Amino acid sequence: MNFKNEDYIAFTGDTGDFDLLQNDYKLSESALRFPNVNSILIPKKAQYNLRKHVSKPMLRTIDTNIDIAIEKCLVFLYNLASTYYTDDKWKSLSSKILHQQSRNADNTYIYTKIIDVLTTGTSTGAFIEVDSSYQVGMQSKKFRLTDTYLKAGLVEYIINDVGIIRTRNKIYYQQLCEAMANPICSNLIAMYPKIDLPTSEELLSIGKLLAKEGRTTKKGKILTMRNKHKDHYWLDVKNRSFVEDNIELFEFLTGRGFMIPSAGDFHSGGRVVDSFTLMPSWIREQITIEGKKLIECDYSALHPNIAINLYDGSLTYLTHQIIAERTGIHFDNVKIEHLSFFNMKWNDMIKSPLFDYYSRYDSDMLARIYHDKNEHGHKITSQKMFGVEVAIMTDVIRYLNDKGIFVLYVYDALLCDSKDFDLVAKTMNRIILEHGIRTNLKT
Structure with missing residues (x-):
């Protein structure tokens, strides 16, 4: 027709x-x-224990309908699902978002009742813990799942209540609208349909090979096959990243669709987070478009060079290799130290092996960083650097999108189709200089 x-x-x-x-x-x-917003991941046994072992009068403080009260508790627990894949099991949750997720038609605050139920728990223990060091007005309150539910793993749950589903739909489209208004996020959404992902089985084979070859992560952790062993099997477990755990994270990030890309607040300088920024780098390397792997375009020592620009330093075109050669510190260690050096408290910066280099070659810059941290808090340096980084990447992506080129964004790097590499590289090198940062792409 x-x-x-x-x-x-x-x-x-x-x-x-x-x-x-x-x-x-x-x-x-x-x-x-349309998104399947009624699908969430929750700790195993959480639904059963809420229904069978939690006080019914307590549940009715959330909603007179026990089924709805239980589902609102499960939505709260879903907020903590990502902590299964992070070293730090504590997660900050905004009271504004918690209220938005759980409020009734009359806008009643329900989330505090949910917290009461989950911290009281059952006769065998609570579902969650609350960070007692919380200070009003300083940061969002932190929560963590108790060990019982952390060890249990995750299971999919399908929400039944129409009201909760409608609320989640509203939140979904609100986030989508915000993403479409952000140049980096809208670029990512345009890129997603082109992406082909590896299967978990393919990743397991690749992971085995990389582990055998001695692959390490960007933070210097050794890629390792777990082979069903528990953490205590390795004396240096904190220095290892496990293939099977990485694949579980990949499945969490992509198994039910990609996350809507989201820009952070001023604390992160507006950095964008999505399924691919959170993905282990060795897995991200396996992404293809029409059977071809993407090429990574990455600035050389971007943050040190941003710091030099922000604090009127005298060094130019600084690289990790230059510092390694002048200090005798291994190149890989220089890279790892730079991941956190400028975000450290001043006393911790002094203890870093990089401090002597900067003290010798750019002491005036260090002095200005000291005064800024002393006046505004130690995180001010990284907040400013992230802001500059996001401004640079936004300008790069806007220009490329105008030319019909879309890229995967990973903070200070872009992944592109091989046919677009030359233009992406030229654009990144041109725009970084326009921002006054004297560095260029890694060769």
């Missing part, structure tokens, strides 16, 4: 409009793209 343009305008809401939908390939395909 052929439709004229006026047929598209004639939607009335009548059931007859479904005839148009079913017979138009493009519209029919679009109807498959």
Whole structure:
């Protein structure tokens, strides 16, 4: 059936409009793209224990309908699902978001009642813990799952309550609107349909090979096959990154669709987070477009060179290799130290092996960093650097998108199709200089 343009305008809401939908390939395909917001991941046994062992009067303080009260508790627990894959099991949760997730039609604050239920728990213990060091107005309150539920693992749960599903739909589209208004996020959304992901089975084979070859992560951890062993099997477990755990994280990030990319607040300088920034780098390397792997375009020692610009340093085109050669510190150790050096408290910076280098070659810059940290707190340096980094990457991505080129963003690096590499590289090298940062892409 052929439709004229006026047929598209004639939607009335009548059931007859479904005839148009079913017979138009493009519209029919679009109807498959709505998010499944009723699917969440929760700790195993959490639903059973809430239903069987939690006080019914306590649950009714959340909602008179026990089923709805339980599902609101499960949505709260879902907020902590990502901590299964992080070293730090504590997670800050905004009271504003918690209220938005759980409020009733009359806008009643419910989330505090949910916290009461989950911290009280059952006769065998609580579901969550609350960080007692929380200070009003300083930061969002932190929560963690208790060990019982951390050890249990995650399981999918399908929400049934229409009201909760509608609330989650609103939140989803709100986040999507915010993402589309951000140049980095909208670029990522345009990039996602082109991406082909490896299977978990393929990743396991690749991971085994990389572990055998002695691959290390960017933080210097040794890629290791767990082979069903528990952490205590390794004396240096904190220095290892496990292939199987990495694959579980990959499945968490991509198994039910990609995260909506989200820009952070001023603390992170507006850095964007999505399924791919959070993905282990060796897995991200396996992403393909039309069977071809992406090429990474990465600035050389970007943050040290941003710091030099921000604090009127005298060094130019600084690289990790230059510092390694002048100090005798191994190149890999220089890279790892630079990941945290400028974010450290001043006393910790002094203890870093990099401090002597900067003290010798750019002591005036160090003095200005000291005064800034002393006046505004030790995180001010990294906050400023992240802000500059995001401004640079935003300008690069805007220019590339205007040329019809879309890229994967990983903070200070971009992953692109090989056919676009030359233009991406030239653009990154040009724009970094326009921002006054004297560095360029790694060769």
